[in-house]
Amino acid sequence: MKYEVVIGLEIHLELLTRSKLFCGCSTAFGLGPNTNCCPVCLGLPGSLPVFNRKAIELAVTAALALKSEVQINSRFDRKNYFYPDLPKAYQVSQYDQPLARGGCLEIELDKSRRKVSLERIHLEEEAGKLVHAGESIIGANYSLVDYNRAGIPLLEIVTAPNLYSGHEARLFLEELHSVLLYCSVSDCKMEEGSLRCDANISLRPAGSPTLGTRTEVKNMNSFRSVEMALEFEAKRQESILTAGGSIIQETFHWDEEKKHTFPLRSKEESSDYRYFPEPDLLPLVLESSYVEKLAERLPMLPQEHRLKLLDQYQLKVKEAVLLTRNRELGDFFETAAVSYSDYRNLINWVQGDLLYQLRESGRDLKKIDPRLFAELLIMVDDGKISRPVAKELLAEMVQTGADPGEMVENRHLGLISSRESLMPVIEQVILGNPDAVDNYRQGKKKALAFLVGKVMAVTGGRADPAELNRLLKEKLK
Numbered sequence: 377m378k379y380e381v382v383i384g385l386e387i388h389l390e391l392l393t394r395s396k397l398f399c400g401c402s403t404a405f406g407l408g409p410n411t412n413c414c415p416v417c418l419g420l421p422g423s424l425p426v427f428n429r430k431a432i433e434l435a436v437t438a439a440l441a442l443k444s445e446v447q448i449n450s451r452f453d454r455k456n457y458f459y460p461d462l463p464k465a466y467q468v469s470q471y472d473q474p475l476a477r478g479g480c481l482e483i484e485l486d487k488s489r490r491k492v493s494l495e496r497i498h499l500e501e502e503a504g505k506l507v508h509a510g511e512s513i514i515g516a517n518y519s520l521v522d523y524n525r526a527g528i529p530l531l532e533i534v535t536a537p538n539l540y541s542g543h544e545a546r547l548f549l550e551e552l553h554s555v556l557l558y559c560s561v562s563d564c565k566m567e568e569g570s571l572r573c574d575a576n577i578s579l580r581p582a583g584s585p586t587l588g589t590r591t592e593v594k595n596m597n598s599f600r601s602v603e604m605a606l607e608f609e610a611k612r613q614e615s616i617l618t619a620g621g622s623i624i625q626e627t628f629h630w631d632e633e634k635k636h637t638f639p640l641r642s643k644e645e646s647s648d649y650r651y652f653p654e655p656d657l658l659p660l661v662l663e664s665s666y667v668e669k670l671a672e673r674l675p676m677l678p679q680e681h682r683l684k685l686l687d688q689y690q691l692k693v694k695e696a697v698l699l700t701r702n703r704e705l706g707d708f709f710e711t712a713a714v715s716y717s718d719y720r721n722l723i724n725w726v727q728g729d730l731l732y733q734l735r736e737s738g739r740d741l742k743k744i745d746p747r748l749f750a751e752l753l754i755m756v757d758d759g760k761i762s763r764p765v766a767k768e769l770l771a772e773m774v775q776t777g778a779d780p781g782e783m784v785e786n787r788h789l790g791l792i793s794s795r796e797s798l799m800p801v802i803e804q805v806i807l808g809n810p811d812a813v814d815n816y817r818q819g820k821k822k823a824l825a826f827l828v829g830k831v832m833a834v835t836g837g838r839a840d841p842a843e844l845n846r847l848l849k850e851k852l853k
Contacts, residue, residue, distance in 0.1 A: 379579040379617060381610045382587055383545050384495075384537035387552065388530055389562050390502065390570035391434045396527035397501045398425030398468065403529075405568050409507075409522040417501075417527030419464030424656055431499065431529035432660070433670065434561040435475055438531055439497045440671050441559045442552075444479030448662050452499075452654040460521050461504035469500035469532075471651040475660070481555065482679060483547045484697065492548050493536040502528040505569070513629065513640075525569070531561075537576070537587060542606030546599045549573060550701060553599075554678040557703050566597055573602055578623070579613045588613075589623040593637060595630045605630040609637055681706065689719040698727060705731075708746045716750035718757070725753060729767055733774045743777040752780040760784065762791055764837030791840045798831070798839060798847055805830045806851060816852055824848065 393403055399416035415423035439446050451473040454466040479494035504526040508516035533552070539545050553564050553571065564571040573596055578588035593609055596602045608630075613623055628637040676684070678700040685696040685706070699706035709726050716722050730749070734740065752773070756766045761784055769780045792798060805827055806813055815823035827848055831839050 377618070378582040379614055380582045380584075381540055381606075382537045382578050382580060383539040383541075383606060384576045384590075385533075385535045385539065385545060385548065386574045386576070387533040387535075387549070388572045388574075389438070389533065389556065389564070391431050391529040391531055392560065392562050393428055393430045393434065393529055395428060395430075397428050397431050397499070397529040399527060401527065405570075407524060409520070410524060412524040413526070417463075418523060425468065427657070427660070428529060432662075435497070435499050435529070435531050436662070436667060436670050437559050437674065438533075438556060438561045439476035439479065440667070440674055441555050441561075441677060442476075442479040442481055442494060442497065442533070444476035444494060444497050446476045446662065446667050447474065448664065448667075449473065449659060450475045450498075450662075451659045452657045453651045454654050455500075456650045457648070459503070460519070461506050461523075461526070463504065463523055463526055467500060467503060468654055468657070470498035471646070473659075474498035481548065481551055483544065483551050484693075485544075485547070492544075493538055495534045495536050497531065497533050500530050500532060502526060502530045537578075542603040542610065545575060545606055546603040549599050549602060551678065554701050554703070558675055558677055558681075560675075566599075572597075575602065575606055577606055577609050577613070579610065579617060588617075589625050591623065591625065592627045593630055594627060594640070595632075597632065601630060601632055604635060605637060608635065612637065689713060689723070691719070691723055695723050695727060704741050708741050708744075708749075711746040712750040714750075715747050716753050718753070721753065721757075722750075725749075729770055730774075733771050737771070737774050739774050743775070744773050745777065748773065748777075748779055748781075755780065755784065759791055759840065762832075762837050762839070762841065764832065768837070792835055792838045795843075795847065798835075798844060799851075801831055801834050801839070802844075802847055802851055805834065813852060824852075 390403070395401060396403060396417055399414050401412045401414050401417055404412065416425055436446055450470060452468050453471040455469045455471070456466045458465050474496045476497040477495075479497065480491045481494070482489050482491050502525050504521050504523040506513070507520045507522055509518045509520075510516040513519070535548070539548060556562050556564050556571075562570055566572070575593045575596070576590045577593060578590035580586060580588040591609065591613070593605050596605050609628065616623060624642075626642055627640045629640050630637050681700050682693075682696040685691050685699055686693070689709075691699075699709055705726065709722065712722060712726075713719060749770075752766055752769060755761045756763055761769070765784075766780075769778075769783055772778050772783065773780060809827060809830060812823045812826050816827070824845070828841070828844060831844055831848070
């Protein structure tokens with residue numbers, strides 16, 4: 377029997393506020409354990425929560441960007457469960473009256489686009505963080521609890537079960553990541569836990585309208601991990617069903633190192649959480665004018681921005697996707713394009729040499745002024761420096777943000793194009809490589825490129841390529 381994979385995602389997003397959802401404690405990442413805590417986020421007796429207006433603004437902005445219907449009236453509830461990272465033994469969340477309902481997000485498939493429907497978006501408070509004595513919860517001798525994260529504003533985005541592979545889930549998350557960054561509602565750093573994803577996955581006979589028994593997969597800490605974990609879980613379920621077995625509703629932990637899932641516990645149902653209205657908070661009532669004002673302030677979103685890049689700069693689809701998946705890179709490209717109009721050459725440098733240098737150095741774009749980057753390319757085009765020299769200068773710009781014009785002037789890195797300077801080097805290379813000279817005279821064109829490379833090496837990449845080729849051919853006649 378052929379089976380169809382069905383996936384629904386639950387995305388948890390830490391909102392970009394300076395204080396927590398119901399108290400004034402800092403949301404800063406990386407501080408000492410249990411230093412950003414107070415009676416409210418620790419749930420001590422007598423403490424009372426107060427709404428963070430900025431969190432509500434960011435949550436509504438995200439909902440509007442995802443075409444969700446913002447609810448004028450919503451309510452907070454207590455979600456009751458016992459776990460060490462939950463100091464109050466309940467989480468303030470939203471259940472039957474969420475902040476927003478519905479919505480959708482389009483994803484780019486190989487040759488088409490498809491809308492992925494959302495079920496709901498709601499606000500809740502973060503739990504604390506368990507620090508395990510070992511690489512993961514599996515096999516840890518003990519765990520410690522850090523409550524710094526407890527109470528940070530968290531937005532939960534729940535998709536409908538209409539993703540059909542681990543690859544589609546990854547595409548959805550990458551697109552969602554772009555939208556959220558464009559709206560500046562979160563920093564979306566998966567490595568710091570500010571964007572996390574759990575997935576419900578089931579298999580059903582192909583064409584059947586009835587969903588199969590689902591399992592939940594957790595601990596997927598990158599887009600790649602999401603795809604790999606879901607593909608693994610789909611194969612695991614298929615092998616059980618093919619052998620005549622049945623799927624048990626469980627929660628699984630993805631082990632990144634071993635590349636497979638482990639069962640953690642049975643999967644809870646909503647009734648297990650014993651939801652009831654939060655008695656310490658009034659219902660959240662939004663004015664229509666407030667929502668309309670936030671809608672008017674929405675920025676250009678990735679899909680619209682891609683169309684602009686394709687039209688204004690004649691980019692390829694993959695290039696436009698690259699620049700919108702990384703908003704900082706897209707802004708860098710467009711700022712550089714103001715000073716440098718050869719857009720094809722610009723995007724080639726950006727997606728090639730620039731990204732290479734950023735990856736190799738571990739730096740980000742903040743060091744480099746895009747206008748200086750454009751100046752570097754103009755110097756290459758004008759014949760003032762060679763491409764190899766430009767690459768060396770770019771590496772230093774990524775490290776220090778230095779001005780390429782000043783480096784060229786101070787270090788005398790301009791092109792060597794005079795006959796008097798080049799000819800002695802050419803003669804030296806010809807004398808030192810007689811085999812290559814013979815090969816060239818026998819009609820082997822690659823030999824000329826070899827000799828050019830030798831001259832470039834001697835001159836530190838500063839020889840004018842056009843003049844060098846002309847003089848070499850002249851000398852080799």
